Amino acid sequence: GAVVSQHPSRVICKSGTSVKIECRSLDFQATTMFWYRQFPKQSLMLMATSNEGSKATYEQGVEKDKFLINHASLTLSTLTVTSAHPEDSSFYICSARDGTGGFSPLHFGNGTRLTVT
């Protein structure tokens, strides 16, 4: 079955530094990937839609200059949290669409636990 690999699974960084999270589709090409954030005991909130070869589309309230998204190839999207602050500590999950169109399934990575000290 389709697999999405997310790396790293856990990262601890100091306030003010930047952290990059990678999301790879291992056995399919993904023209569209999605980045979600989940705070403790809350559901997943969509942050942005990453489109291969074009700019990402950000949801309302998400700072595009803080959360940089690069979808450089059909199998890789990266999320960089710039100048991280403790309030950015959260669980970040990516997903990738296997195929095109609204009926194609989404597959999720295992998430990245970010802790900013």
Add this chain to the structure above:
Amino acid sequence: KQEVTQIPAALSVPEGENLVLNCSFTDSAIYNLQWFRQDPGKGLTSLLLIQSSQREQTSGRLNASLDKSSGRSTLYIAASQPGDSATYLCAVRFISGGYNKLIFGAGTRLAVHP
């Protein structure tokens, strides 16, 4: 605004019980609806995907139904086991905005005790 609501927020049952988790959504123009399982601190495992043209999907002890016109879906778990303890998330793919995205409910935290 497109919203997905799950009831109950938490559920604790003894092993062996059959149970129903509920999901409702505000816009009937959807591509599909998906049920996921999430274990603490982990990613998501897809359980069932129901396309908008379908009424239900079954996988083992799990059965999910979809009533698009009323904006409701249920996840039925038969003969629950302690290993079923997890958070169950309902997510809807709405048709709107020029691109489609998955909107999640807040989840139902299930605890099955021996």
